[in-house]
Amino acid sequence: MTTLSHYLLLSALIFAVGMAGALTRRNAILVLVGIELMLNAANLNLIAFWRYGPHPEALTGVMFAVFSITVAAAEAAVGLGLILALHRHMQTTDLDKVTGMKG
Amino acid sequence: MTRAVAVDQMFVTLNHALVAYVPAVWRPLASAVLGVVTVMVVFLTLFALTVLLERKGLGRMQNRYGPNRVGPWGILQPVADGIKAIIKEDVVPQSADHAVHFLAPVLIVVAAFLNYAVIPVGRGMALTDLNAGVLFFFAISSMVELGVFMAGWASRSKYSLFGAMRAIAQMISYEVPMLLAATATVMVAGTLSTTRIVEMQATYTGQIPHWFVLTPWGFTGFCLFMVAATAESNRSPFDLPEGESEIVAGYFIEYSGFKFALFFIGEYLGMMATSAMAITLFLGGWSAPLACLQWFPTWGWFFVKLVALLCGFIWMRGTLPRLRMDQLMNFSWKFLLPMTLVNLVATGLWRFLPVGWERWLICGALVVVPYALLGRSINWQGRKVAVRRYRYAE
């Protein structure tokens, strides 16, 4: 039988991988993807807690997940728009080369 | 009447009878496998018939015979095509990304087949009755875009990449009006379950069925849905992802042999799936068009409607020339999208206005007037729609 901890561990693993990606990759798009993965891990947590919680009929977890997906989609759209603007400005999406504010 | 019911339900009965032979533990699985295999066989056969119908029909529209060599009247042409596709050499470009190149057609066909899981083919004959069936349909359809991109990108050819980019841009643009057109039905039906939506339409006032297409908003929604569905399945006049004249064949240039056949199957299965969805949402699914025609089996009605819609697709392909990319985008964002939004308003009014001719008048005006205005103001790159002048040819 799958218990809650299985889901939570999986979600923690996804979160960690997303974080590792966001920290190690240098391409802005992949950093964004890493952040999306971390958001998704949180969503999995929400759903799992909802399903294993005492009041699944309250739909709280599902609602949270739906809003979270919506916000994540908006974030992705704006983020990718920003990356496009960045690319137009600097001709690169390599975050190590974006050093205009370093002084 | 009982005999009609028996004929109507014969596949369901047969399924139960066959499944009874396996142990109780495996029964759900056996039932599912049986259903899936039946759907695959039936729709692949229908695919073959559609191809034949299309080639014959297009030929007749252009005053040609169409295929008439293989078998009597050429009815074995799809078999010949299939054999040819299978025994043909499978050429993969040297620089292609082999794994992705292989996965793309598979993904497209799998996604096309998954669509049929929620289509009620007859009374009690849907593979699954998902709570969110309509949503499932659109979620799966959106996977096709990914397959298209994979095909175009993995081939490492500029034409296929252009084709893929065009196809994705087009499919994203037309997915929005398609979803919104479907939303109108969902609003009135109050459910996302395809089975429930069909059951709601399968009642009659006198002889007239309660199909959603027989309302102002339903008719508009149906037309908008079909236009968007044509674009979604990359059919003429929206077939510029494969535009032979400029980018050879679009995203599947670099495919040959059976993989090409898979793309072909995927395209037709997608077209049939969207048609089936239009039938489910607007044309009353498996219900008979008149109350006195209910003796005919429900699955029969479904397939009659499906073939009729497919003929409509073929007719349109035989008639309309291909759009230009900017025209395509303008049409989607400046005409279809506003129309669907207006249609949603009309649907909401229809839901809450009292029954009567005023409801018809208000909702009808609400879709006809914007149609006329939008159609008038639609702008093809700075020029109004007008009779085309050929500056040098005349």
Added chain:
Amino acid sequence: MTIGFLILAIVTMAGVVAAMSMRHLIHCVLALTLGFAGLAMLYLQLEAQFVGLTQLLVYVGGVAILAVFAIMTTHSSEPVARPGTSYWLGGCVVATAVFILLAHAIEKSGVGARTMPAAPVGGVKEIGVALMSGYILPLEIVGLLLTAALVGAVVVATGEGSGKR
């Protein structure tokens, strides 16, 4: 642990890890869609049908395609990944530490032993009703946010340089 969960977990993890470690950006995004699809399946397994299908629609059909478009339009490529550099090592160490911390917290909290209660009635209709009643304010705010994001993304992506728009 059931077989279904195990398979889905492995597929999802494979997709996610590949998305973060493959060299070619397009491969990364394709692997990412695998991860997203796996997550959607996990939602479906948890009987959150609506969320699962929305996940599929939004992430596989939307975000992944958007990312692909961004990669194609920016001609993005990354210099060869360099495992072993301090940069890479630091990221991995931090991520591992976070994972260990989370795992530890999960083990300690004691919620993990919970087993699945009976299937809830939470259908799509209930979600719709909830959205329109108790969650109406968040819904409106999200609608506003999406509009703002839409406009913002268009403004940012078209750029200040092109004066004709």
Added chain:
Amino acid sequence: MLGRGIVEGMLETARNFLGSYVSRERLTTVQYPEERLAHIENARSFPFLVYDGADWQAGMRCVSCQICEKECPPKCIYIEKSVDKKPDAVGRPQNYPKVFNIDVSVCMSCQICVEVCPFDAIKMDVEYELGAHDRFGGLLLDKQRLSKSNEYYHRIHPTEAAAVDAALAEERAKMQAKQQAAAAAAAAKAAAPVAATPSAAIPSAPATEGKA
């Protein structure tokens, strides 16, 4: 209103669709292997060699002058001259081709060989079903395959063949008249100076003809 053109177009195709079942003349397709279009008189595909009479070797008009070989733009004609001579269509003793090959896979049907031929020996055929399994041998037509009778020529290009025949007949008549004149002259010569031997006069006659 938007969509009127679409409806009109759809009606047009529907008319075509239904009409194709009603009226046969809408269907312009020729069902090729069973039925085929009659070729027009000036149709041409690839060259062939004309012979007179029944025997294709004896009646061969070609004298292997090799003009066509030299003029052929894609150089698809190959001729080997014979050593011995035989009378040609007009009656003069001439060389004949020992080998005459045309590679029709190279031939571009330009008809220049026909234009330049002074003997009306090579003409354009209308045969186009030349498919062969052997890519090289099958399309390299030799003398025997190229030779076709004058009757065949009459059948495919009647007007042109009649003109050619008339010209040849005129030539032949002129030739015969000349021969007779020469024979008469020779006879007169033989009659007048008695000292001349007939054996010396006879071989000289063809030689003078050849120069003429």
